[in-house]
Amino acid sequence: MDKKLPYYEIPKLPEETNAATVLSRLVDGLGFRYHWATEGLTVDEIDFRPVESSRNMLELLDHIYNLAHAAHKVLTNSTMPKKGISKYEEYRAETLSLYWDLSQHLREMDPKTLENYNYNGSTQSFPFWYLINGQIADALTHVGQVVSWRRIAGNPQPKGVNVFLGKKS
Structure with missing residues (x-):
């Protein structure tokens, strides 16, 4: 178990309740779930795909990384380009880092500022x-x-992960 990566445990509750801190906590829950969902994957799971037409696990981790990068980019105004990642360990570390950084940014954000954030798609902008x-x-x-x-591949998530409390026993 890697306690060095973010979200081994979910962080303490934000001190204030507002739109930005609620969104931060949602990201924390996602980060915690991702940490434990990806803990201890083996080569068999990395190559696994439940049916031929689906992504394999590594392709799925790539997709989650892209989603994390997009959310981070929009809400932190980051200009950081996506990294050229190809290995499970890199996807895991980078995705967890993006979610951690995003959550910390949101905890410090003035909730009024959040109202002005937009996701600029190719043809229009979205709140x-x-x-x-x-x-x-x-x-x-x-x-x-x-x-x-x-x-399904035979390596279930580690026992003792409690997503409600954000801890592993």
């Missing part, structure tokens, strides 16, 4: 709300796929 039902909800769905696929 930050679309990141919740878009990239963040999509990432939660795909983290659930990681948990399911690794179970």
Whole structure:
């Protein structure tokens, strides 16, 4: 178990409750789930795909990384380009880092500032709300796929992960 990577445990509760800190906590929940969904994957799971027409696990981790990068880019105004990643360990570390940095940024953000954040698509602009039902909800769905696929492949998520408390016993 790697306690050096973010989200071994979910961080303490924000001191204030506002739109930015609630969004931060949602990202924390996603980061915690991702940390444990991806902990201890083996080569067998990395290459696994439940059916031929689906992504394999590494392709799924790439997709989650892209979702994390997009949410981070929009909400932090980052100009950081995506990294050229090809290995499971790199995807895991970079995705967790992006979610951690995004959450910390949101905790410090003036909630009024959040109202002005827009996701600029190729033809139109969308308020930050679309990141919740878009990239963040999509990432939660795909983290659930990681948990399911690794179970199907014979290596279930480590025992003792409590997503309600954000701890592992």
